[in-house]
Amino acid sequence: MAEFLQLVFSGLTIGAVYALVALGFTLVYNASDVINFAQGDFVMIGGMGTVFLMAAGLSLPVAAMIAIVAAVLVGLLLHRLAIEPARGASPVSLIMITIGASIFIKGVAQLVFDKQFHSLPAFSGTAPIAIGGATILPQSFWVIGGMFCVVAGLWLFLEKTLIGKAVLATAANRLAARLVGINVTVVLALAFGLSAAIGAVGGILVTPITLTRYDVGTLFALKGFAAAMVGGMGNPIGAVVGGLLIGLMEAFGAGYLSSTYKDAVAFVAILVVLLVMPQGLFGRRAVERV
Amino acid sequence: MTILQVNDLGITFGGLRAVDGVSFQVSLGEVFSIIGPNGAGKTTLFNLVTGIYRAGRGSIRLAGEDVTQLAPHLLVRRGMARTFQNLQIFFRMTAIENVMVGNHLSERTSLLADLFALPSVARQNRRTRERALELLERVGLAHHAETTAGELSYGVLKRLEIARALAADPKVLLLDEPAAGCNAVETEAIDRLIGQIAESGVAVVLIEHDMKLVMKISDRVLVLAHGKRLAEGSPRVVRNDPAVVAAYLGEHGAREADRAHG
Amino acid sequence: MLRKILSSRIAVLLLLAAMIAIVPVLAPSSFYLRVAALVWIFGLAALGLTILTGYAGQVSLGHAGFLGIGAYAVAVGPAKLGLDPLLSLLLGAVLCGLVAYAVGKPILRLKGYYLAIATLGFGLIVALVLTSEGAITGGPDGMQVPRVVLFGWRIAGVVPWYWISGGALLIGALLALNILASPSGRALRALHDSEVAAAGVGVDVAAKKLAAFVISGVYAGVAGSLLALMNGFITPEAAGFMHSIELVAMVIIGGLGSVVGAVVGAAFLVVLPQALTVLQEYEQAVLGLLIMVFMIVLPAGIVPSLRRLVLERAA
Numbered sequence: 001m002a003e004f005l006q007l008v009f010s011g012l013t014i015g016a017v018y019a020l021v022a023l024g025f026t027l028v029y030n031a032s033d034v035i036n037f038a039q040g041d042f043v044m045i046g047g048m049g050t051v052f053l054m055a056a057g058l059s060l061p062v063a064a065m066i067a068i069v070a071a072v073l074v075g076l077l078l079h080r081l082a083i084e085p086a087r088g089a090s091p092v093s094l095i096m097i098t099i100g101a102s103i104f105i106k107g108v109a110q111l112v113f114d115k116q117f118h119s120l121p122a123f124s125g126t127a128p129i130a131i132g133g134a135t136i137l138p139q140s141f142w143v144i145g146g147m148f149c150v151v152a153g154l155w156l157f158l159e160k161t162l163i164g165k166a167v168l169a170t171a172a173n174r175l176a177a178r179l180v181g182i183n184v185t186v187v188l189a190l191a192f193g194l195s196a197a198i199g200a201v202g203g204i205l206v207t208p209i210t211l212t213r214y215d216v217g218t219l220f221a222l223k224g225f226a227a228a229m230v231g232g233m234g235n236p237i238g239a240v241v242g243g244l245l246i247g248l249m250e251a252f253g254a255g256y257l258s259s260t261y262k263d264a265v266a267f268v269a270i271l272v273v274l275l276v277m278p279q280g281l282f283g284r285r286a287v288e289r290v
Numbered sequence: 291m292t293i294l295q296v297n298d299l300g301i302t303f304g305g306l307r308a309v310d311g312v313s314f315q316v317s318l319g320e321v322f323s324i325i326g327p328n329g330a331g332k333t334t335l336f337n338l339v340t341g342i343y344r345a346g347r348g349s350i351r352l353a354g355e356d357v358t359q360l361a362p363h364l365l366v367r368r369g370m371a372r373t374f375q376n377l378q379i380f381f382r383m384t385a386i387e388n389v390m391v392g393n394h395l396s397e398r399t400s401l402l403a404d405l406f407a408l409p410s411v412a413r414q415n416r417r418t419r420e421r422a423l424e425l426l427e428r429v430g431l432a433h434h435a436e437t438t439a440g441e442l443s444y445g446v447l448k449r450l451e452i453a454r455a456l457a458a459d460p461k462v463l464l465l466d467e468p469a470a471g472c473n474a475v476e477t478e479a480i481d482r483l484i485g486q487i488a489e490s491g492v493a494v495v496l497i498e499h500d501m502k503l504v505m506k507i508s509d510r511v512l513v514l515a516h517g518k519r520l521a522e523g524s525p526r527v528v529r530n531d532p533a534v535v536a537a538y539l540g541e542h543g544a545r546e547a548d549r550a551h552g
Numbered sequence: 553m554l555r556k557i558l559s560s561r562i563a564v565l566l567l568l569a570a571m572i573a574i575v576p577v578l579a580p581s582s583f584y585l586r587v588a589a590l591v592w593i594f595g596l597a598a599l600g601l602t603i604l605t606g607y608a609g610q611v612s613l614g615h616a617g618f619l620g621i622g623a624y625a626v627a628v629g630p631a632k633l634g635l636d637p638l639l640s641l642l643l644g645a646v647l648c649g650l651v652a653y654a655v656g657k658p659i660l661r662l663k664g665y666y667l668a669i670a671t672l673g674f675g676l677i678v679a680l681v682l683t684s685e686g687a688i689t690g691g692p693d694g695m696q697v698p699r700v701v702l703f704g705w706r707i708a709g710v711v712p713w714y715w716i717s718g719g720a721l722l723i724g725a726l727l728a729l730n731i732l733a734s735p736s737g738r739a740l741r742a743l744h745d746s747e748v749a750a751a752g753v754g755v756d757v758a759a760k761k762l763a764a765f766v767i768s769g770v771y772a773g774v775a776g777s778l779l780a781l782m783n784g785f786i787t788p789e790a791a792g793f794m795h796s797i798e799l800v801a802m803v804i805i806g807g808l809g810s811v812v813g814a815v816v817g818a819a820f821l822v823v824l825p826q827a828l829t830v831l832q833e834y835e836q837a838v839l840g841l842l843i844m845v846f847m848i849v850l851p852a853g854i855v856p857s858l859r860r861l862v863l864e865r866a867a
Contacts, residue, residue: 085848086847086851092808093852093853096805097843097848100844101844103836103843104837104843106836107834107839110833111834218793222676225672226669226673229665229669260683261680263677264680264681267672267673267677268677271658271659274669275661275662278666280666340752363751366751366752366753366754371753374749378748378749379745380742380745380746380749381745382744382745383738383741383742387738391738391739392753394738394739394753399734399735404730404735404736405727407734418735454753455753458753
């Protein structure tokens with residue numbers, strides 16, 4: 001039981017970060033049908049940015065804020081300089097552009113930062129807290145709590161603000177949104193900016209536990225993409241559930257089966273889910289309209 | 291001779307009975323039209339009959355055999371072909387290639403033969419191309435043969451879909467609004483084409499909103515409303531059915547139908 | 553007329569043959585030949601994806617898995633099972649076909665991004681197995697690949713592998729072009745545009761997709777075997793996620809569905825990183841930048857975009 005609980009804690013912690021990355025995928029996908037493969041690199045920018053700003057003498061909150069702003073800037077620039085000029089290209093071409101962007105960001109990160117692994121100090125100490133025979137790091141609470149704050153904030157933004165509703169309307173029907181006067185370009189820019197911020201937050205929260213390096217983005221993109229798909233592409237709730245699920249599968253896989261094959265366990269689970277529910281857990285079931 | 295026999299067919303989408311116990315029969319050489327207001331379940335009925343949706347209840351018999359749960363590509367094998375309300379064209383292929391795909395079932399090559407381009411493949415390609423060209427001529431599109439389908443106009447694509455469906459050599463041909471979005475000249479051409487197809491012994495099942503066209507070329511008409519059969523019979527009978535006139539053709543439609551026959 | 557010539561089978565094959573013939577004349581150093589041979593090998597793998605993704609429109613983010621299976625077949629076969637290397641290559645290709653069949657049968661029901669993630673999972677699992685089963689595969693450090701001995705002639709060095717891989721590319725291109733101009737090819741292209749309509753004229757959509765998946769898996773497998781045989785050494789990195797992405801990138805950058813495009817795309821992603829090594833630490837940033845610029849300027853891919861330009865000029 002204690003072991004089970006331990007695995008749940010570690011699964012939820014890493015799953016929360018996957019959930020944040022998946023949320024970023026979802027935002028951009030809903031606004032454009034594009035999978036932004038540079039999504040994971042925002043996680044890296046958040047973590048690495050904070051590390052280097054703190055090394056330059058800034059306090060954690062200030063460094064984190066600046067790192068998030070930097071990630072948002074990168075997201076907006078990516079949209080303005082790479083996605084917007086290719087407007088009208090097929091989703092495949094746009095995805096290729098984001099893959100190029102991901103390589104580019106990693107390349108620049110090598111130059112701006114370095115090629116070493118880095119860590120951040122835990123936000124509120126490293127003394128483990130015992131719960132039901134298992135122990136949990138205080139930082140895990142930060143990660144899981146942070147994830148829920150982001151989800152709540154995003155929900156408030158989408159449901160309660162006019163511009164948030166424009167984002168939702170665009171996700172529901174792009175043409176109709178354009179017809180009622182919503183500037184779809186602005187919505188897409190917003191989606192890129194928001195997803196960058198969300199990714200960066202995840203990166204800052206998790207770096208004290210998992211370390212960070214210029215190329216950690218690939219792994220997060222992979223897991224976040226998987227999370228978004230298993231939850232049902234385009235559904236924010238699905239993204240969160242999918243992220244937590246993949247985190248848990250990995251933890252259980254590592255704990256009960258084999259630590260070398262923990263990724264395989266997660267992906268076999270994904271395959272099983274998709275074969276039973278080809279649109280993911282919360283995806284819209286498409287009735288073929290012909 | 292009855293070729294298609296639909297019995298008590300039904301499907302439900304989230305509580306809505308989109309098609310609710312519909313039965314009808316169609317004979318070879320006949321033009322059988324299905325009309326009804328938007329949302330009456332006409333296209334859903336087509337999707338059920340052609341195997342795209344699984345029927346919740348009822349049965350479909352094609353040439354006397356039960357085909358109710360058969361997948362679309364297997365139904366074609368037994369002689370059922372269709373066109374689509376929203377164009378389902380192979381947009382990146384040329385017009386003639388579209389029709390050549392329609393010949394798929396009569397093509398006698400294997401994957402390995404295709405990979406190694408055995409002489410049989412070249413022979414088959416020639417045969418398929420000749421046949422596709424004949425069909426394009428039949429629908430009046432031979433001059434567009436080498437044009438990419440994505441560059442053709444809506445009205446032209448409607449006829450291209452008919453040619454593609456004919457390539458499968460159907461006994462039953464289901465046409466979903468073939469004249470929608472076509473101008474008067476194009477509608478006239480489709481009108482003639484449908485007549486010819488029926489004359490050649492094919493059973494034509496037609497969904498169409500152009501009442502003039504329906505009343506003119508149909509042998510029998512089925513009126514659907516809210517997924518149910520409201521009336522069935524010759525155009526004259528249906529047109530004069532008070533329930534149909536009141537509820538579904540409306541005054542305007544009735545007048546138009548009168549004009550078509552007057 | 554020009555359109556006919558540009559798309560004729562013989563013209564494409566002659567063009568590729570000319571490219572293969574001219575490299576040793578222009579750049580006879582073993583370094584350049586090795587890079588060019590890598591282009592032919594990855595071009596072959598990309599051609600498989602041209603059939604799967606370009607013709608049939610089905611995305612795979614796990615094809616490096618087949619590359620890995622093919623590569624390890626020629627390493628493990630001779631070293632652990634005592635098989636002849638060429639027989640191992642054949643068995644590797646057959647194995648790739650069987651694995652593609654077994655994996656493709658359930659997952660090809662998935663569409664679009666869902667298929668992408670399922671194939672990604674497949675590739676990841678292959679890479680994990682190759683890394684973790686060290687007793688057979690040598691683990692993360694990889695293993696030696698024995699030299700091929702053909703009729704007493706030991707095939708070593710770059711030059712023979714250059715010609716072998718060039719020949720393999722030509723055969724691969726020929727088969728891909730054959731498929732394109734056949735009933736099967738038309739069926740694949742048709743289901744790319746509309747699965748419903750393709751099924752509506754009798755195309756067995758599931759079977760055709762599976763056939764394309766199996767063929768593309770065998771292409772990647774043979775490419776993997778050639779890669780391992782030429783290098784004489786193989787690591788699990790061959791099956792890595794980044795390689796899968798690279799393969800997809802090759803067909804998209806070159807031009808989806810174009811046979812020449814697959815080879816041009818392979819050249820882009822093989823030659824460019826080599827050329828950019830002079831930039832040292834700027835290499836990765838410049839590579840990413842170039843990919844973005846090319847896709848923004850030529851969104852349909854290099855070959856189709858240039859082809860259109862030539863046709864417009866001529867018209």
